Structures are given as C-alpha cells and as structure tokens.
Amino acid sequence: MTRPRAATLSPQRFAGETVLGRKRRARRMARVLTETHPDAHCELDFSNPLELAVATILSAQTTDVRVNQVTPELFRRYRSAADYAAADRAEMEALLRPTGFFRAKTNSLIRLGQELIERHDGQIPGKLDDLVKLPGIGRKTANVVLGNAFGVPGITVDTHFRRLTNRFGWVDEQDEVKIEFLVADLIEKRDWTMLSHRVIFHGRRVCHARTPACGACTLASMCPSYGAGPTEAAPAAKLLKGPRARDLAVAAGVDPDLVPAAAVPILEEDAAADAPASVPEEA
Numbered sequence: 001m002t003r004p005r006a007a008t009l010s011p012q013r014f015a016g017e018t019v020l021g022r023k024r025r026a027r028r029m030a031r032v033l034t035e036t037h038p039d040a041h042c043e044l045d046f047s048n049p050l051e052l053a054v055a056t057i058l059s060a061q062t063t064d065v066r067v068n069q070v071t072p073e074l075f076r077r078y079r080s081a082a083d084y085a086a087a088d089r090a091e092m093e094a095l096l097r098p099t100g101f102f103r104a105k106t107n108s109l110i111r112l113g114q115e116l117i118e119r120h121d122g123q124i125p126g127k128l129d130d131l132v133k134l135p136g137i138g139r140k141t142a143n144v145v146l147g148n149a150f151g152v153p154g155i156t157v158d159t160h161f162r163r164l165t166n167r168f169g170w171v172d173e174q175d176e177v178k179i180e181f182l183v184a185d186l187i188e189k190r191d192w193t194m195l196s197h198r199v200i201f202h203g204r205r206v207c208h209a210r211t212p213a214c215g216a217c218t219l220a221s222m223c224p225s226y227g228a229g230p231t232e233a234a235p236a237a238k239l240l241k242g243p244r245a246r247d248l249a250v251a252a253g254v255d256p257d258l259v260p261a262a263a264v265p266i267l268e269e270d271a272a273a274d275a276p277a278s279v280p281e282e283a
C-alpha cells in the first residue's frame with residue numbers, strides 16, 4: 001500500500017495547517033457533529049449480529065430504506081446461519097429482488113450461512129480478521145458489524161464518509177482503506193463508530209454530493225470547502241433535509257422558517273442518488 005496523502009487545504013486560512021492543527025480541528029469538528037446530529041445511528045434495522053451482517057450485505061447499491069423494507073420478511077423466514085445455508089435460491093432471489101444485484105446477494109447469503117456453519121459454529125465472529133474472510137463481507141461491512149453489533153470501535157467509509165472527509169480537509173484520498181487509517185489517526189478510537197454515523201448523517205442532511213448547504217452548516221467556520229455550495233442563509237436552508245431540518249438550521253444560526261416545510265423527509269430517490277457506487281463487496 002502506498003503511503004496515504006495528507007490533505008492539501010486550498011483556502012488561505014488552512015494552508016499552513018500543521019498535522020497537530022489538523023488533528024485538533026478534526027476533533028473540534030467531530031464534537032460539533034455530535035451536537036449537530038444527536039439522532040445519528042445505524043439506519044439499518046437489525047436485532048442481532050447475523051441480521052446486521054445480512055442487512056449490510058444487502059445495502060450495497062441501494063438505500064437503507066429499501067433494505068429495511070425487505071428484511072422483516074427475510075429475517076422472519078431465515079433466522080439462523082443454517083436457514084441461510086439451506087435456502088431455496090429462487091425463493092430468496094424473489095425476496096431480495098427489490099434491493100438490486102439480487103442474484104449476487106443471494107449467492108453471498110447462502111455461502112455466508114454455509115461458511116458460518118463450517119467455521120464458526122453458526123455464529124458471526126467478533127473479529128475483523130475472521131469477518132473479512134466471510135462471503136459478501138469486506139472491510140466496510142465488517143466495521144459496521146463490529147461497531148454496531150459488538151461494540152468494537154470501527155470506521156465505516158462509505159460514499160458519504162469519503163466525500164465529507166475530503167471536503168473537511170481531513171484527507172486527500174479516495175481509497176477507502178487509506179481513508180479509514182488516516183481518520184483513525186485523527187479521531188480517538190472510542191469515537192470511531194459514532195463518528196461514522198454522524199458524518200454519514202451530515203452527508204445525507206447537509207453536505208450533499210451535488211450542492212452542499214454551506215450557509216446552513218454548523219461546520220462552516222472549520223471547513224476548508226466552505227463555499228462549495230451556497231453560503232447565503234436562504235438558499236442553503238432550502239437544501240437541508242430530514243426530520244430535524246429546522247433544528248439543523250437553528251444549530252447553524254439560521255432562521256428555521258427559511259426551511260421549506262416540504263423539505264423535511266429525506267426522499268428515497270435523494271438517498272439513492274447518494275447511494276454507494278460500489279457493487280456488493282464480494283459478490
């Protein structure tokens with residue numbers, strides 16, 4: 001692996017930032033994100049490590065909303081690794097069809113069940129090295145499972161996390177594994193899992209891929225990419241999304257009445273536009 005590149009900050013005031021300065025700024029931004037998104041959480045529905053692993057595999061190339069529509073029936077029919085191992089392929093494909101890549105995902109889930117039976121007594125292992133050897137589970141999925149089902153700190157680098165950490169000037173890097181290691185150097189380990197959720201929430205609600213809401217962003221004073229989207233309050237407030245859009249405006253010092261009432265729900269098609277451009281990790 002070539003050495004990850006440190007971030008290059010274009011605006012004048014961040015140009016001379018030292019490594020220590022970047023770490024301090026990153027931690028300040030992380031604290032502001034904690035206050036900005038108190039509702040941040042894993043948006044996939046699950047009740048045990050197997051369900052979370054399955055839901056995360058299904059989330060490739062689709063939205064969490066779509067996965068959560070499919071998993072209640074899937075989890076009702078397939079309750080254990082043995083159930084997945086013995087699944088009728090056509091039946092499972094029909095269930096998974098709405099999530100896309102349904103043949104590859106069915107293949108991954110059946111093989112996952114088989115491997116869990118053969119090597120792990122039918123249980124999802126709680127170690128990264130074991131998880132990444134399982135069918136359908138790459139480093140990103142493994143970190144989601146570790147962080148949210150086992151309480152082991154993990155950084156989840158998805159499309160939002162990659163975009164935002166580059167905009168934040170924390171990294172100048174597109175490779176997901178390199179980003180994970182660079183951010184691990186900046187942020188305390190105990191905060192890794194929740195930081196991932198908060199950055200992803202910020203990406204879905206404020207710092208959108210096409211037009212970020214810079215003028216209604218709590219990170220504006222610490223972000224070298226401020227100005228990538230509208231900086232005036234009125235147009236920026238119109239870009240805020242989600243059930244807490246008005247609260248987000250207030251937190252950024254913007255009049256909440258500038259947020260259109262209809263802007264509140266995050267539309268699934270908006271989320272789909274931001275969905276990871278990756279195929280299942282090991283299809």
Ligand code: SF4
Pocket residue numbers: 167168206207208212213214215217218219220223224225226227228229
């Ligand atoms: S200031 Fe703009 S680019 Fe920076 S985090 Fe906020 S919305 Fe994103």
